[in-house]
Amino acid sequence: MQFSTILKLSAFLATAAVQVTAAQFNVTVGGPAGLVFTPNQVNAQPGDTIFFTFMQKNHTVTQSTLANPCQPAAGGFDSGFMPVAATNTNGPFPAAQFTVRDTSPVWAYCRQSGHCQQGMVFAINPGSNFATFQGTAMGTGSSSVSPPAGTSTPPTSTSTVAANPSPTSTGTDHRIIVGGTGILAFTPSNITAQPGDTVTFEFHQKNHTATQSTFASPCSPMMNGFNSGFQPVGTDAATFPTFTVGVNNTTPVWVYCAQSGHCSSGMVFAINAPATGNTFDAYRAKAMGSTGSSSASNPAPTSTGTTGAAGRNHVQLTAGLMAVLLTSLFFLL
Template identity: 45%
Template structure:
């Protein structure tokens, strides 16, 4: 009698107490995949999802349609993860008692399901309801062309590539007599044809740029004009983006100037899908040289997620040329670019996300007009 009672108790506990733990990585290495892409499990097993940096979901769907949430199904919601997070956040799915029927999942982030970021529990080995069939259906129904996803589709054209890379900006030193605030002074600055004159704004303005509005891989607006002493505030929306300064000729590589200083960087800024307040990153405009920048998230720059401040639209180094260059197949995002660029004389600060970083003010050696702590220091002799 005693042994029978123990056996019954153990049998009742078996699904929950002795279930296997099946570990699955979500988005490892910046890839739009679950690793492994499917598992075989029984009632009581636990699928443990480990979320890697970026902002993904695990959302249950039907086999068809593959990229639409199943009513009443399992959903983790968006899990934003900053680069370097340790340990990684985990969400668990308990395998139900459904007689071993297949269970289908996908990532609800914009464009990810359409790139094949799907997962399954107990998919059939072959046939029209296999895992491969599910993944192929997700791509066919919601593929990159339909979603504007982060990875540009491969070209199927056999025509010769006729693209011509724009010439690098040709910088020159210029001297200008400026009257401002009732005083006259001379300033020497770096310039090229079409660059605005180095006249400070009488009333400085703050220009707002939205980063990733409505899930788009874009800055809105992406191309603005700003005067000396203006500020530009980048407001981050849900996902995980950066604001990283680059140069025209290397649009997807972080700027390193000739003197060894780096351009401004916000760092990765994850924002939850249900956020109601949004983190910001602000730079101050210290001269009128063009400023180029991009998002350092995997494939975002190559998808055209770039911006410009004070681009000269009348010449070959305009914003559209910069964006086209960023989307060239050979471009890959990097954190450092060794090169020269005179458009990064700004100070940066991050606010609203609990991470208040302040970048040093990096001023072009040729500039005589420098914005420091909101005031002007005039290095040239008054006339």
């Protein structure tokens, strides 16, 4: 009985130790510093989060590639435009969150017209290639169109993850309702979209995510896929947080809610699911029979959280203390 208890405690502490090692990096987009990400690069570990806070004018954080810094990467994340008025100096400010999946480089830029070409780029784990990435961006002639007129009004939502980003002027914005009172579903749950379109997830009650997965593993996050992070919404909420992704091609995109038990209850979504073979119905059925990963409730991070490498050192020390306690307990029993 004691040995069984030790094994269970060991598994619990090991899981806790992995969870607490994650760090949060805060990145400011635009604002008084100008057309820059501050900082413009970070070195992060799997499980860490990058929390982008958008300040004055109107910017995006859009995934690209080392070879083409100012062009969106196929299937990459895109915050959508985040307009903030010059007179808004005290917030609230819209934000977006990205979860690091591995140590591979991740490249990003602001797709507001001309911003990338002025060096407004960002990277995760760039190694020695950041200067090359930024130099290529500043030497390219490609550009993105500005958002349509009338988007200069700052967002009114106090959500920490999104604030009604505007679609591009050339595509259709597909609005998807996530959850709702007593509803564990994306509505609609299966759409057809064209390259250049955007998909805006609008989060309703209670606490959901829009997390990219794969057909093979519906309830597990896709490596380097997009992730809105958890979006807690109160019962009497009058405004709703949003998260926008860009559609770059007609390849199927699979999405689920990472809240514990929601995916296995069929809370999944798809863009451009095939009509035969790997259909949306097959994806949902696979999710409902899945034993894949799930997450407990996890509200969006606050500005008082631990950040960066210093935060990781602190939590690793905590994990080490757990190991010491576990060893001591073993000998005591």
